């Protein structure tokens with residue numbers, strides 16, 4: 001299989017939220033291809049367990065673990081220093097750490113701060129700490145930021161999480177524009193948008209994967225396939241929602257503005273039939 005040019009044996013991937021779920025699945029895949037990996041996450045013991053899981057699948061893999069709270073810029077700058085001290089080069093940066101729940105527009109102020117701190121400031125911190133030094137390497141590299149469909153169609157329920165992930169979409173779009181406008185730059189940015197994926201974040205105590213959810217490894221399969229093609233938006237389906245349904249949900253959401261409908265009209269009783277008809281249209 002052809003990969004994004006940054007994915008090369010011997011080069012390094014730095015993954016935040018790397019001790020679990022989608023981040024850990026990515027780390028296993030990079031290590032399996034002969035890359036060195038740095039896992040950043042909150043808890044040293046969980047990081048150790050994740051590193052053990054990687055080396056038991058890929059004996060001899062070089063795995064560095066760094067406890068780091070991505071919401072704190074000084075910790076992310078120290079993470080960058082550790083990565084360059086260990087590898088001298090970063091081929092892949094995955095700003096992937098995420099948390100929830102947040103809350104509705106006017107509740108759980110403390111959770112709003114935490115969710116925006118991790119999900120949005122964590123990505124901003126990663127972009128600020130790493131981008132210039134990665135560009136200066138002069139070689140192929142990629143920065144993958146993990147967003148969410150909740151940051152695109154913004155369903156009611158957890159406005160704080162939606163705001164954080166909408167911000168991730170916007171900074172990643174701006175980053176990709178800046179990268180492609182930088183002469184000679186061989187770094188690309190990508191917005192990874194998982195569908196419903198069975199991880200600690202979504203399991204809610206369930207051990208078994210619900211039929212509708214994907215495994216994290218399926219998200220990583222699609223990440224590899226789509227970054228190899230040079231795609232920016234990597235919108236993952238799951239076992240319940242197809243790409244065609246997502247495409248129409250995105251178009252309907254944009255239509256709220258273009259057609260002067262109320263916001264989030266998909267969830268307004270008055271638009272049920274119109275939305276159903278829109279979904280059914282070719």
Ligand SMILES: NC(=O)c1ccc[n+]([C@@H]2O[C@H](COP(=O)([O-])OP(=O)(O)OC[C@H]3O[C@@H](n4cnc5c(N)ncnc54)[C@H](O)[C@@H]3O)[C@@H](O)[C@H]2O)c1
Nearest residue numbers: 017020021022041069070096097098148196197199200201
């Ligand atoms: N699972 C899904 O259905 C789904 C859907 C859309 C988007 N996402 C996003 O995917 C990303 C990965 O989540 P996951 O589903 O693998 O969940 P997960 O809980 O398995 O992994 C998230 C990791 O981030 C770490 N983390 C949390 N706060 C941190 C902080 N301040 N600093 C460093 N690490 C921190 C957690 O400890 C955890 O290991 C998140 O950004 C999440 O919002 C997940």
